[in-house]
Amino acid sequence: MRQAAHTLVVQTRGQGLHEFTREAAGWAAGQGMTTGLLTLFCRHTSASLLIQENADPDVACDLEDYFAQLAPESSAYRHQDEGPDDMPAHLRTALTGVQLSVPLVSGRLALGSWQGLYLFEHRARPHRREVVLHLLGA
Template structure:
């Protein structure tokens, strides 16, 4: 049993689903393992991770709209330290989560045909985000 760990540093242009599948797949392949489990962890409270369809961009837009409707910007929140998008970003992160696990089978991540890995930026302005990767396997 071996393990490997790395932190991906990503620059987001602003809110939305930003696909990171290529970076994650490339790093995983470079580890030379054939069977295992990859854990991804977003090191932030106002961004999150999700696995979602990567074929039709309307899926991403609909998800972004839905999350914004469920946790809208509002002056009613007590926590507004960094502006009106601050607390909604925390709520949106709770909805989608900050950790993912993806099996490694036959040297490949076991993602479905239309699945991609996304960093979901919930703040309006660009941010530097970190995603920790940990691969355990053979």
């Protein structure tokens, strides 16, 4: 059994889904393991991780619209330290999560045909986000 770890940096342009499948899959394939489990962990409380469809961009737009309605910007939140998008970002992260696991099979991530790995940026302005990858396998 072997393990490897790496931190990916995802530079966001503001709110929305930012795909990083190619970077994560390339790193995992480069570790020389054939079978294992990749754990992905977002090191932030106002951005989250998703496995989502990567074929039709309308899926991302609909997700963004849904979460904007579910946790809207508002002055009604007690936590306002970093602006009106801060607390809704924390709520959206709580609902979506910061950790994913993807099996490694035959040296490749076992994602489905239309699945991609996304960092879901919940803040309005651009951010430099870190996603820690940990691969355990053989």
